[in-house]
Amino acid sequence: MRKYLFPAKSNFYKANLHVHTTVSDGEMTPGEIKKVYSEKGYSIVAFTDHEVMVPHPELTDEHFLALTSTEISVNNRYDCDFGFVKTYHLNIYSPREGQNCFNTFDRTNMWLKHSFDYITAEQEMINYDRSYSVGCINDIIKKANDEGCLVSYNHPVWSLQDYMDYIDIKGLWGIELYNTGCARNGYFDSEKPLDDLLRKGERLFPLATDDAHRMKDCFGGFVMVNADELTYDKVFESLKNGDFYCSTAPELYEISIEGSKITIVTSPVAFVGLSTDCRQLYSKGAEGAELLTEVSFDLDWYFKLAEQAVNEHRYIRITLVDEFGNKAFSRAYHIDELS
Numbered sequence: 544m545r546k547y548l549f550p551a552k553s554n555f556y557k558a559n560l561h562v563h564t565t566v567s568d569g570e571m572t573p574g575e576i577k578k579v580y581s582e583k584g585y586s587i588v589a590f591t592d593h594e595v596m597v598p599h600p601e602l603t604d605e606h607f608l609a610l611t612s613t614e615i616s617v618n619n620r621y622d623c624d625f626g627f628v629k630t631y632h633l634n635i636y637s638p639r640e641g642q643n644c645f646n647t648f649d650r651t652n653m654w655l656k657h658s659f660d661y662i663t664a665e666q667e668m669i670n671y672d673r674s675y676s677v678g679c680i681n682d683i684i685k686k687a688n689d690e691g692c693l694v695s696y697n698h699p700v701w702s703l704q705d706y707m708d709y710i711d712i713k714g715l716w717g718i719e720l721y722n723t724g725c726a727r728n729g730y731f732d733s734e735k736p737l738d739d740l741l742r743k744g745e746r747l748f749p750l751a752t753d754d755a756h757r758m759k760d761c762f763g764g765f766v767m768v769n770a771d772e773l774t775y776d777k778v779f780e781s782l783k784n785g786d787f788y789c790s791t792a793p794e795l796y797e798i799s800i801e802g803s804k805i806t807i808v809t810s811p812v813a814f815v816g817l818s819t820d821c822r823q824l825y826s827k828g829a830e831g832a833e834l835l836t837e838v839s840f841d842l843d844w845y846f847k848l849a850e851q852a853v854n855e856h857r858y859i860r861i862t863l864v865d866e867f868g869n870k871a872f873s874r875a876y877h878i879d880e881l882s
């Protein structure tokens with residue numbers, strides 16, 4: 544029997560899950576962000592202004608959904624120029640449209656005077672003391688998760704972070720594999736932190752976002768959310784469940800498995816890769832001018848490896864590359880989802 548890993552539903556909504564407005568250090572107002580993204584076919588924007596959680600329900604209508612979120616930072620030093628220090632940047636996405644405070648707010652981390660105007664009375668009651676350590680990051684993530692929020696780990700390359708900074712992080716929902724603002728400044732993120740964490744048993748999802756501060760950061764990385772309808776609850780549920788893929792252009796239409804045969808249906812691409820938790824890889828490249836739109840692989844060998852249980856955290860994931868080098872990534876599908 545054929546099992547559909549993706550999609551379970553059939554409505555896709557294009558989303559940018561990382562943007563900054565005039566609430567923090569962005570150049571455009573929230574309304575201007577809605578306008579420019581709507582004109583480019585986006586249905587969802589998460590407003591992730593630095594250090595304050597400011598909901599924008601006034602922007603939501605039948606064609607557009609404003610997600611409530613914030614981006615917080617934890618620097619390892621505060622006694623030298625910001626450009627030299629390692630930093631953790633995390634996005635916290637709220638399950639509640641009107642949420643205007645969060646439980647790891649740290650007033651001492653507020654670095655933009657005009658953002659103080661957005662601190663609510665409830666927020667004033669909270670002052671969490673952040674420190675640059677994995678223990679603190681895990682506590683921040685746990686506190687966010689306790690509130691039902693989703694937490695993403697942003698642009699580790701730009702943040703100057705290495706393996707030791709992230710390998711013991713627990714409870715992340717997502718990780719940026721592509722951040723337009725960073726990439727257009729020469730900081731290309733990597734798939735390695737995702738695989739390292741998946742191999743440790745963390746179940747987190749790949750993200751491509753814009754991190755837009757100005758027009759030149761817009762319309763690069765995006766997420767296609769597969770949801771029943773464009774409502775806050777339905778979209779949040781789909782995000783929470785990993786019912787999406789991320790991309791800088793290629794489109795992923797379908798992944799299904801029947802026995803040991805997995806089939807991937809896509810927009811025309813030059814390469815389809817299936818990577819796993821181990822050195823077992825499958826790939827197909829286009830031959831000549833004819834691009835690929837449907838590719839199947841026989842995972843029989845991989846399943847035999849899985850029986851040996853060399854690694855208890857087994858998964859596959861799909862990478863698409865179009866003829867211009869643009870990539871799309873599925874989430875990881877774990878061995879228990881494949882049978």
Ligand SMILES: [Zn+2]
Binds near residue numbers: 614697
């Ligand atoms: Zn950031």
Ligand SMILES: [Zn+2]
Binds near residue numbers: 561563591614754
């Ligand atoms: Zn940002």
